[in-house]
Amino acid sequence: MQKNENNDMIVTPWEVEGVIDYAKLIKEFGMQSISDILHDIPEPNWLMRRGIVFGHRDYQRIVNAMKNKTPWAVMSGFMPSGLPHFGHKMTMDEIIWHQQMGGKAFVGIADMESFVVRGFSWEKAKEIGMEYVKTIIALGLKEDAIIYFQSASTIVKDLAFELAAEVNFSELKAIYGFMPETNLAKMFVTSIQAADILHPQLKAFGGPKPVVVPVGADQDPHIRLTRDLASRASIFSFERLKEGVRIRSRKGIEYLQRLSGELDFDKIIYEEHIDVFGDPEEIEENTRKIELELGGKALIPPSSTYHRFISGLTGGKMSSSKPESFISLMDSPEDASSKIIKAVTGGRVTAEEQRELGGEPEKCAVFEFYNFHLVKEDKELREIESECKEGRILCGQCKKRAAEMISNFLKEHQEKMKEAESKLDLYNIVV
Ligand code: TRP
Ligand code: SF4
Secondary structure, X not given: OOOOOOOOOEEEOOEEEOOOOXXXXXXXXXXXXXXXXXXXXXXXXXXXXXXXXXXXXXXXXXXXXXXXXXXXXXXXXXXXXXXXXXXXXXXXXXXXXXXXXXXXXXXXXXXXXXXXXXXXXXXXXXXXXXXXXXXXXXXXOOXXXXXXXXXXXXXXXXXXXXXXXXXXXXXXXXXXXXXXXXXXXXXXXXXXXXXXXXXXXXXXXXOOOOEEEEEEHHHHHHHHHHHHHHHHOOOEEEEEEOOEEEEEEOOOHHHHHHHHHHOOOEEEEXXXXXXXXXXXXXHHHHHHHHHHHOOOOOOOOOEEEEEOOOEOOOXXXXXXXXXXXXXXXXXXXXHHHXXXXXXXXXXXXXXXXXXXXXXXXXXXXXXXXXXXXXXXXXXXXXXXXXXXXXXXXXXXXXXXXXXXXXXXXHHHHXXXXXXXHHHHHHOEEEO
């Protein structure tokens, strides 16, 4: 790993370092800010309202599907690494919220990824993966979700193979920094992840539909590649024009000719593409229908949302090798409380100073816990924040309250985990 003495921001799927500037991340990665679209989302959840989900790609597509009640899906994946913690919970809550908003939910357990990235045996990946499955069920995932382990899904593996035919080493090197000595499985896992994301659109699952992928910002390179692969693996691809859509075909001009024969819009036919005029949504939808008849997949580029990284309780990053830096959902309520009591805060050196100047919630790992996980009511959160800022509460007391909330949550959650275990056979789990 290269030294990062200036604490520069590094965000890749394999490495997150430095102080994260989310506005800069949006700009550098070319994401959209969630605040641009918030007013249009029916009942946005607390993560969105607070900018914890801070960015997105193409989420308008999902909002439209929610409003028009047309089919759409939510999909995300979890690599078995350690016991489930609040970072997993955040993504799981996002999947569950989207499911409640009407999306078909897909939950992938990335055991192939953990085999190659973590060096886990299949058995170990399965054991930990099943804990994740129980966790998301305990958190409220409804029974019509599709849950699968990558290694057990022939559909995902076959699609991954097809997608891999569209990617070469130079591209992987540019996106992920792979080297000639990078092993083939590690490269292939990027196609597996693309297949995770795209397979809800295959015929077996009802065909093309908008799919939203809630992830941490470090996963954006996968999203960008997958969005591109959606068009590479389809017959037709689209580019929006002012008054319509430019359509190209990667599979030869015969397809364009057949398309232009069937598309009932004004159009200009060029040698390599056709320009079609009218409502772009309608044009694209009609084209996809025709593509399906022609035997193509007509995949829609997936949408995504990006959430902020969770800080470690001990200052710096959360690290699976430092159990005191995070709270596992399997921690005993007592252990969790004592981790919170020991956490770094945004408090002042003395009580006197704190009463005078107030604390700094924006620097406080305990406040982050309230904000991300414990307090869903905005009003209640604002009250905690001003109590802190105005010096009306000291950290000791504030931590005690947080510790109590976490213990209560964990007690209840661990009960639900047991129930989830007995309910597993009500779910469709491909394992
Ligand atoms: N790579 C993701 C991680 O490191 C896990 C993952 C696998 C995933 N497949 C996915 C995430 C599909 C989103 C969508 O945690
Ligand atoms: Fe953090 Fe609470 Fe202390 Fe404020 S009072 S700095 S929120 S622990």
